[in-house]
Each structure stands twice: as C-alpha cells, then as structure tokens.
Amino acid sequence: MKDIAAILRGFGLVAVxxxxxxxxxxxxxxxxxxxxxxxxxxxxxxxxxxxxxxxxEGMAKALDANVVVKNxxxxxxxxxxxxxxxxxxxxxxxxxxxxxxxxxxPHLRExxxxxxxxxxxxxxxxxxxxxxxxxxxxxxxxxxxxxxGKEHPxxxxxxxxxxxxxxxxxxxxxxxxxxxxxNYLPVNGxxxxxxxxxxxxxxxxxxxxxxxxxxxxxxxSLALLQADRLAExxxxxxxxxxxxALDFPIWGGLVAPAGLExxxxxxxxxxxxxxxxxxxxxxxxxxxxxxxxxxxxGDFAAFVHEKYETNRKLLEKAGLLAK
Amino acid sequence: xxxxxxxxxxIATPMTLLAIVAGTFVGxxxxxLPGLGSVLGLTMVLPFTFAMPQIPAxxxxxxxxxxxxxxxxxxxxxxxxxxxxxxxxxxMEGFPMAQRGEADLAIGWVTAASTLGGLFSVxxxxxxxxxxxxxSLQFTPIEYxxxxxxxxxxxxxxxxxxxxxxxxxxxxxxxxxxxxxxPVTGDxxxxxxxxxxxxxxxxxxxxxxxxxxxxxxxxxxDLDAGKTAAKDMRVGFRLPRWADWRPRLGMLxxxxxxxxxxxxxxxxxxxxxSFIAYSEAQRTSPRRANFGKxxxxxxVACESANNAVTGSALVPxxxxxxxxxxxxxxxxxxxxxxxxxxxxxxxxxxxxxxxxIFLVLVIVNVVMFAIGALGAPIFTRVLRIPExxxxxxxxxxxxxGAYGVNGNLFDVWIAFGAGVAGAILRYFSYPVAPIVIGMxxxxxxxxxxxxxLILTRGDALAFFxxxxxxxxxxxxxxxxxxxxxRRLRARERT
Numbered sequence: 001m002k003d004i005a006a007i008l009r010g011f012g013l014v015a016v017x018x019x020x021x022x023x024x025x026x027x028x029x030x031x032x033x034x035x036x037x038x039x040x041x042x043x044x045x046x047x048x049x050x051x052x053x054x055x056x057e058g059m060a061k062a063l064d065a066n067v068v069v070k071n072x073x074x075x076x077x078x079x080x081x082x083x084x085x086x087x088x089x090x091x092x093x094x095x096x097x098x099x100x101x102x103x104x105x106p107h108l109r110e111x112x113x114x115x116x117x118x119x120x121x122x123x124x125x126x127x128x129x130x131x132x133x134x135x136x137x138x139x140x141x142x143x144x145x146x147x148x149g150k151e152h153p154x155x156x157x158x159x160x161x162x163x164x165x166x167x168x169x170x171x172x173x174x175x176x177x178x179x180x181x182x183n184y185l186p187v188n189g190x191x192x193x194x195x196x197x198x199x200x201x202x203x204x205x206x207x208x209x210x211x212x213x214x215x216x217x218x219x220x221s222l223a224l225l226q227a228d229r230l231a232e233x234x235x236x237x238x239x240x241x242x243x244x245a246l247d248f249p250i251w252g253g254l255v256a257p258a259g260l261e262x263x264x265x266x267x268x269x270x271x272x273x274x275x276x277x278x279x280x281x282x283x284x285x286x287x288x289x290x291x292x293x294x295x296x297x298g299d300f301a302a303f304v305h306e307k308y309e310t311n312r313k314l315l316e317k318a319g320l321l322a323k
Numbered sequence: 324x325x326x327x328x329x330x331x332x333x334i335a336t337p338m339t340l341l342a343i344v345a346g347t348f349v350g351x352x353x354x355x356l357p358g359l360g361s362v363l364g365l366t367m368v369l370p371f372t373f374a375m376p377q378i379p380a381x382x383x384x385x386x387x388x389x390x391x392x393x394x395x396x397x398x399x400x401x402x403x404x405x406x407x408x409x410x411x412x413x414x415m416e417g418f419p420m421a422q423r424g425e426a427d428l429a430i431g432w433v434t435a436a437s438t439l440g441g442l443f444s445v446x447x448x449x450x451x452x453x454x455x456x457x458x459s460l461q462f463t464p465i466e467y468x469x470x471x472x473x474x475x476x477x478x479x480x481x482x483x484x485x486x487x488x489x490x491x492x493x494x495x496x497x498x499x500x501x502x503x504x505x506p507v508t509g510d511x512x513x514x515x516x517x518x519x520x521x522x523x524x525x526x527x528x529x530x531x532x533x534x535x536x537x538x539x540x541x542x543x544x545d546l547d548a549g550k551t552a553a554k555d556m557r558v559g560f561r562l563p564r565w566a567d568w569r570p571r572l573g574m575l576x577x578x579x580x581x582x583x584x585x586x587x588x589x590x591x592x593x594x595x596x597s598f599i600a601y602s603e604a605q606r607t608s609p610r611r612a613n614f615g616k617x618x619x620x621x622x623v624a625c626e627s628a629n630n631a632v633t634g635s636a637l638v639p640x641x642x643x644x645x646x647x648x649x650x651x652x653x654x655x656x657x658x659x660x661x662x663x664x665x666x667x668x669x670x671x672x673x674x675x676x677x678x679x680i681f682l683v684l685v686i687v688n689v690v691m692f693a694i695g696a697l698g699a700p701i702f703t704r705v706l707r708i709p710e711x712x713x714x715x716x717x718x719x720x721x722x723x724g725a726y727g728v729n730g731n732l733f734d735v736w737i738a739f740g741a742g743v744a745g746a747i748l749r750y751f752s753y754p755v756a757p758i759v760i761g762m763x764x765x766x767x768x769x770x771x772x773x774x775x776l777i778l779t780r781g782d783a784l785a786f787f788x789x790x791x792x793x794x795x796x797x798x799x800x801x802x803x804x805x806x807x808x809r810r811l812r813a814r815e816r817t
Contacts, residue, residue, distance in 0.1 A: 039730075043362070043649055043652070043653070044362070044365070044366035044369055044653050044656070046652070046656060049656070050656060050659075050660060053369070053370055053373065054373075056370070069370075070730050071366065071729070071730060072729055072730045072731055073522075073729050074521075074522030074523075074729055074731065075503070075504065075521040075522035075523075076504070078518075078521070078522075079519070079521075079522050079729070079731060082518065083731075108509060109509075109511060109521070110518075111518070112518050157778070163504075163507075163508065163509030164509055183777065183778075183780075184777075185774060185777050185778065186506060186507045186770075186773075186774070186777075187774070188506070188770070191589065191644070191645045191646050191652065191655075192589070192590065192645070194643070194644060194645055195460075195589055195590075195639075195643070195645045198460055198643060198645070199460040199461070199462070199463050200460075200463070201463045201464065201774075201778055214644065214659055214664050214665070215644045215664070215665070215666060216664075217644075217664065217666030217667060217668045218643070218644065218666050218667065284373075284660065287659075287660065287662050288659065288660070320509075
C-alpha cells in the first residue's frame with residue numbers, strides 16, 4: 001500500500017504540472033489585483049505571441065497583478081478573439097487582436113463578433129510589409145517585376161500565406177495598381193511561403209518587415225509597403241517612390257470586451273503604454289528589427305474602424321466578400 | 324577544431340547543463356501526459372528563455388523537444404495511450420508487450436532505440452546539414468503529393484489483417500481533416516454553421532479521445548478481462564540483450580534513416596516518419612507474423628524513426644529558416660528572439676553556435692536515456708495502481724491535455740466524442756491508428772495536390788514528369804500491387 005500512496009502522490013504532482021501547463025505561460029509574479037489574461041489568437045512563437053510576451057512583465061508591474069498569456073489558436077485568429085468578445089467586460093480578459101481577425105475576417109465569413117464588440121485599449125505594434133523575391137531573382141525593382149508581369153500575364157506566381165490576410169490583400173492591391181495578372185498559390189504561413197520561393201515554385205510573397213529582415217540572407221526586398229522609408233532600415237525603397245501608393249502594415253493591439261468602465265480602461269491603457277515604453281520591450285523589438293508603434297485608446301478605436309472600412313472595400317473589389 | 328573547443332567551453336557551464344537536464348525532464352513529462360505534446364512543452368518554457376543567455380536558452384528548448392518526442396512512447400506502452408501523435412505507432416507493439424508483463428523490457432527497447440535514433444540524426448545534421456537542406460528544396464508540392472500518397476500505404480501496415488476496416492478508418496480520418504476552412508479558397512466545409520468547427524477538428528483532441536478515452540471506456544465496460552494480473556506486471560527498466568539486438572540492427576538503421584529523411588522535409592514530421600518506419604518494418608521483417616502481438620521490431624523501427632526526426636528537422640529550420648511543423652516553428656521563434664538569424668550563412672559565419680547545438684543534442688539524447696532508465700521503475704509501477712483509480716486519473720489528465728492544446732473547451736468535447744466513437748470502433752475491432760494517419764496525411768495530400776495543380780495550370784500529367792515524384796508514384800504502386808503479385812505466384816506454384 002505504501003507504493004500506491006507514493007504513486008498517487010507522484011501522480012498528483014504530475015497532474016498539477018499538467019494543469020499549470022494548460023495555462024501555458026508562467027505568470028509573472030506580482031501581488032494585489034486579480035490576474036489579467038491576455039489571449040493571443042495564434043500559436044506560441046509567432047510575431048503576435050512574442051510581442052505580447054515581451055509586454056507581459058511591464059504590464060504586470062503597472063497593473064500590480066499577474067498577467068497570463070494564453071494562446072487560443074484557430075480559424076485565422078477568430079476563435080481566440082471571439083472568446084474575448086464573449087468574456088465579462090471587467091478588465092481581466094483581453095486579447096492581443098491583430099489586423100486580420102479585427103478588420104478582414106469579419107468580411108469573409110459570419111463571425112460571432114464584429115468591430116463593435118470590443119473596447120479598444122491600445123495599438124501595440126505595427127510593422128510594414130515588403131514585396132520580397134529570392135536573393136538571386138532577376139528583378140531588382142518594383143518596375144522590373146511589373147514590366148515582366150505585363151509581358152507575361154498570369155506567369156508570376158504569388159505565394160499567399162492565408163486567404164484574406166493582409167499579405168493577400170496587398171498582393172491584390174499590387175496587381176490592381178500595376179494592372180498585372182498573377183497566379184495565386186496558397187501556402188500555410190510565412191515559413192512555407194519562404195520555402196515556395198526558395199524551391200522555385202513561387203516568384204514573390206509579402207512578409208512583414210521583421211520576417212524579411214530575419215531572412216535577409218535569402219531574400220531581396222523590391223518595395224516597402226508604406227509611405228515613408230524606415231528609420232531602422234533606410235535602404236529599403238518604398239513602393240511610393242516607385243510610383244505605387246501601396247501601404248499595408250500588419251498591426252495589432254489590446255482589446256477588451258465592449259462595456260469596460262472608463263477607469264479600468266484608463267488603467268489598462270496606461271499599463272500598455274508603460275510596457276511599450278519600457279527598455280526590455282524596446283530592446284526585444286530592436287532584436288526582431290520590428291519598428292515600435294503605439295496609439296492610445298481613442299486613436300486606436302478610430303484607426304480600427306477606418307481600416308475595417310478600407311479593407312472591406314479592397315476585399316469587395318477582389319470579389320472575396322461573404323455573400 | 325578551435326571552434327569545437329569554443330563550443331565545448333560554452334556548453335560546460337552549470338547553467339547550460341542544468342537547462343539540458345531540466346528541459347529534457349520537462350519534455351519527457353509533457354510527452355508522457357496524453358494531449359500535452361511538444362508544442363505545449365516548448366510554449367511552457369518559452370518565457371524562461373527570454374531571460375536566459377543564448378546557449379542555455381537553446382539547450383532548454385532542445386531538451387524539451389527531444390524529451391517530449393521520446394516521452395509519448397512510455398504512455399503508449401503502459402496504457403495503450405500514445406502521449407503524443409508521434410507515438411501512435413509505438414502503442415501497437417508496446418502495449419501488447421506490456422500486457423505480457425514485460426513493460427520494463429518494452430521501455431528498454433524504446434529508450435535505447437530513441438536515443439540511438441536521436442544520436443544518428445545529430446550525426447546527419449552535423450555531416451550533411453546544408454547539403455540536406457538544398458536537397459529538401461527538390462521537394463515541391465508535386466513531390467509532397469507523391470510522398471503523401473506513399474505514406475498512405477502505411478494504413479495497410481497498421482491494419483493488421485483487417486484491411487477493409489483499416490481503409491474505412493483511414494477514410495474517416497481524411498474526412499475529419501477536411502472539416503473547416505478550405506485551404507485554397509478559404510470557403511467553409513462541413514461546419515454545419517458551427518463557429519467552433521471553422522477551425523477544423525484538432526488532431527490532438529482526436530488522439531486523446533481515440534486512444535486514451537476509448538481505452539478507459541473499454542476498461543470500464545470490461546473490467547474482468549483475462550489479462551496479466553496487476554501483481555505479475557514487471558516493474559523497472561530492462562535493456563534487451565545483445566542477442567536480441569543483433570537481428571534488429573537493420574531495423575534500427577532503417578528507422579533512423581527514414582526519420583532523418585522525413586524530418587529534413589519541412590511540413591511532414593515525426594508522426595509520419597514513425598508510421599512509415601513501422602509499416603516498412605512490418606513489410607520486411609522476418610518476424611512479421613508477430614506484429615501486433617508485441618514484436619520488438621516495430622518498437623525499434625518507429626521509435627528510432629521519430630527521434631531521428633528531431634535532429635534533421637533542425638536542418639531546414641536552421642539552414643533555410645523554414646520550420647517544418649508547429650514544433651520547430653516555436654523553436655525558431657525562440658532562436659530569433661535570441662538574435663539568431665537562420666539561413667545558409669548560419670552554417671558559415673556562426674559555426675560555433677552550430678557546433679554548440681550539435682553538442683547539446685548529443686548530451687540531451689544521453690540525458691534522455693538516463694531519465695528513461697531512472698523513470699521506468701516509476702512509470703511501470705503505474706500498472707500496479709488499482710484499475711478504478713488509474714482510470715479516474717487518466718480521464719482527468721487526458722481532459723486537461725485535450726483542453727491544453729489550444730486552450731479551448733470545445734476540444735474537450737471533441738475528445739469525448741472521439742472517445743465514444745473510438746470505443747465503438749475498437750469493440751467491432753476496427754484499427755484506430757489509420758484515423759490518425761488519415762488526419763495527419765489528409766491535409767498534406769489535399770494541399771499539395773491543389774498547389775501542384777495551380778502550378779501546372781491544371782495539368783495532372785505534369786505530375787509524372789518530375790523524376791522524384793515519378794519514382795515515389797512507382798514505389799507506391801509497387802507496394803500496393805505486391806501482395807497481389809505474391810498471391811498470383813503462389814497460385815502458379817500449386
């Protein structure tokens with residue numbers, strides 16, 4: 001019987017470990033207030049996840065509460081975001097909601113939430129995208145690419161990381177602005193898109209600038225898709241300089257279920273700003289070569305509503321709107 | 324040489340060694356627990372790596388990675404419940420062996436095979452890293468389609484005599500994998516207006532249900548079946564004798580090669596490798612009549628294969644920046660945070676780091692062996708827990724595991740549903756492993772077929788003009804036709 005007691009103790013320990021594993025992140029220790037859960041609607045290790053985890057400590061300090069990062073992945077980020085839309089608006093459940101689930105997915109299919117289901121706390125990151133080709137590609141500028149595309153309609157193959165994602169919309173925007181036809185090859189994310197370029201099945205794709213910089217060994221940027229050059233990487237030429245006004249950032253920010261009290265919202269907004277301004281966060285962004293960005297609650301809400309409308313128009317033009 | 328010495332000094336720090344041991348331990352534990360797999364284990368330790376220097380951070384991640392791939396096999400043996408998808412094939416031989424009362428020996432086989440397979444793939448990574456990476460670029464969607472079809476033939480191998488039932492189970496797996504968003508157009512399929520189903524049906528909840536829940540349900544319904552009495556179960560850790568090893572060295576080598584090859588192709592993974600190795604062993608083994616009854620050949624083949632994936636999966640991850648699966652994607656994320664930029668230049672300019680990774684992997688595999696050997700007496704003792712208590716514990720742990728994958732309660736319902744379905748299927752002696760094969764390979768086959776057709780502008784014949792793909796198609800056809808040929812020849816003789 002002694003054996004069994006020992007095993008049960010062991011199993012109890014293992015079960016506790018399992019339960020804490022299910023919470024996924026090690027909560028940052030702090031005293032006082034109720035813990036705050038930030039839902040990341042994608043798997044761990046991606047850009048959204050890393051940015052959120054970089055903010056974890058700063059937010060915990062500012063709020064004097066544990067901050068837990070929870071990954072609820074699935075359906076292009078809509079599962080995690082809808083979970084937060086349904087939560088109680090008491091400031092303890094937030095989502096790091098990226099551009100896709102907030103402003104493109106609601107136009108593509110029926111979702112249990114829309115742009116008005118949330119209170120907007122802050123924009124936490126925004127990075128421009130680039131049009132990337134293989135390092136040894138014959139194209140050296142957007143002009144080369146467009147000229148080739150015009151001569152050989154339908155022969156350029158464009159790798160699309162996800163249907164209705166910002167890179168997809170940016171590619172549609174490019175084809176529309178330049179008057180070229182491309183062959184669209186769907187792949188599952190940035191890694192497979194890079195593979196499609198390297199093995200020669202695709203000619204171009206549109207990653208965010210941080211992914212491009214990490215893989216600059218094997219990639220060449222034809223155009224940065226924002227109005228001005230980046231201070232951090234001034235050598236990347238913009239599309240605007242080359243005659244195409246394409247501006248497609250990938251961004252995300254903290255949102256809460258609609259109906260937050262103003263005082264709670266203000267506290268969360270301040271905590272977000274504090275975390276983003278902190279040195280550890282800025283250092284991490286520098287390592288990732290990701291430009292830092294911030295908008296407060298009011299500006300962020302206006303920004304999301306504006307993007308919601310512009311992206312709807314782009315999707316409508318491409319014939320992708322849900323019927 | 325000098326670089327190697329630098330790497331040794333970088334690793335020979337208390338912090339790195341602690342990270343290796345702690346990481347491997349956590350890895351084995353999350354592997355053992357049904358549902359909690361490699362991805363969750365890596366996610367758990369990810370925040371810790373933020374505050375660590377480069378080498379210890381990498382050591383921690385590699386430990387969790389290798390440990391979790393191995394750990395799943397222990398539960399597969401002891402409880403017929405693979406802790407991870409990679410170990411689904413292991414259960415087919417390991418559990419019957421444990422039922423004979425030889426769980427200690429089964430764990431000995433898989434621990435040794437896992438370690439040797441892991442070490443083999445470290446050698447592959449060290450000797451052929453960049454070359455293998457270039458080779459993996461020969462595989463375009465058309466080759467993936469051919470490889471996927473080839474891997475589908477594994478269903479025959481795991482159906483143990485009930486081919487028609489196995490094919491039906493495989494079909495169920497493929498159908499389950501089609502639920503959710505269409506990978507090419509984004510349109511929703513088979514979701515019946517359920518929002519949760521738009522994300523599709525997860526592989527891990529289904530595995531937890533099909534294996535863990537259904538096993539427990541069947542035990543509850545059938546408590547007094549004539550099995551080896553709990554008190555006769557051998558506990559401990561027993562390494563197989565050399566005389567038993569010698570005829571199986573070929574299996575070990577073949578399993579390691581299959582694992583290393585499949586691992587180097589982004590987008591396949593350890594589950595596919597272990598199924599291919601298992602059915603390959605079953606086709607070629609002189610002891611093939613014993614398969615399904617606790618044959619060590621099967622254990623050696625699939626465990627060497629799934630652990631051989633660990634080293635070679637790092638090839639495309641490091642040399643090309645292309646993670647092959649969600650597991651390597653988390654690792655790559657952690658490396659990028661540490662300021663490591665993947666790509667061909669890494670193998671040229673940062674050889675010290677590459678050497679450090681090789682050495683860490685070697686140590687991880689040795690530590691994994693030690694944890695297996697020391698832990699086996701505890702794990703095998705689980706078999707002596709009174710069955711009602713054990714069933715309760717497994718149900719709780721599996722429920723947590725199913726929830727933990729995506730932090731989504733819906734997955735728990737999927738797991739329970741799969742558990743009921745699995746119990747019914749198994750009662751009518753349908754093999755359930757083909758469902759896993761169908762779910763793993765279904766998306767690869769569909770995506771690569773449709774990508775291939777986009778690339779060839781709808782010309783299916785172009786699929787046969789590519790040498791590697793053509794070779795794989797021919798091998799697949801040969802495997803499917805071989806039993807027929809054998810039967811015809813046998814008939815001629817009589």
